[in-house]
Amino acid sequence: MSGSTAPTGPSRIPLLRQIREDLDAVVTRDPSRPRRRDALLHAPWHGLTLHRVAHRLHVRGHRLAAGLLTLLGRLLSGMEIHPGARIGRRAFIDHGFGVVIGETARVGDDVTLYHGVTLGSRGWSHTGRADARRHPVVGNDVLIGVGASVLGPVTIADGSRIRAHSLILKDLPAPGRTSRIPTIRPLSTTSNTTRKYGSP
Numbered sequence: 176m177s178g179s180t181a182p183t184g185p186s187r188i189p190l191l192r193q194i195r196e197d198l199d200a201v202v203t204r205d206p207s208r209p210r211r212r213d214a215l216l217h218a219p220w221h222g223l224t225l226h227r228v229a230h231r232l233h234v235r236g237h238r239l240a241a242g243l244l245t246l247l248g249r250l251l252s253g254m255e256i257h258p259g260a261r262i263g264r265r266a267f268i269d270h271g272f273g274v275v276i277g278e279t280a281r282v283g284d285d286v287t288l289y290h291g292v293t294l295g296s297r298g299w300s301h302t303g304r305a306d307a308r309r310h311p312v313v314g315n316d317v318l319i320g321v322g323a324s325v326l327g328p329v330t331i332a333d334g335s336r337i338r339a340h341s342l343i344l345k346d347l348p349a350p351g352r353t354s355r356i357p358t359i360r361p362l363s364t365t366s367n368t369t370r371k372y373g374s375p
């Protein structure tokens with residue numbers, strides 16, 4: 176990653192400390208949750224907390240228990256985060272519904288994700304190597320807007336800002352260029368059916 180180090184994952188600090196940091200991130204970044212007791216009702220925080228526990232179980236080989244916690248997190252928050260994914264400190268997921276984070280994704284510290292974000296792969300096929308990276312590495316202090324998709328083993332540099340509904344298929348070096356897909360495709364004035372068969 177240009178000018179940064181790769182995310183080291185959540186096992187560096189105690190679990191309860193990490194969960195408290197996530198809660199404080201909600202208070203800091205969500206104006207509708209100005210106090211910790213308000214942040215306790217933030218559904219994405221529940222899903223992220225369950226992921227923190229599931230990840231630790233996953234890396235210790237307790238795959239069934241991790242999978243059950245992941246399923247519970249999906250039901251509570253609408254997010255699907257694979258227990259193998261590594262998410263750094265002070266993560267904030269706003270609204271959360273529709274967020275998908277794949278197994279080999281690595282997310283740095285102080286990252287903000289909005290609803291509908293996908294950190295996914297480009298296909299279901301395997302390369303033959305168990306440790307092959309199929310998902311993105313996201314640097315520190317990155318913001319990813321609503322509905323954006325970052326697909327494949329790409330690297331997003333620290334401090335990048337990815338616009339809503341963007342599609343990222345290549346590495347994104349600083350200062351944060353984006354490849355954007357149009358949100359609405361222009362409609363032709365005459366459809367193929369009308370041209371072929373005439374107006375109804």
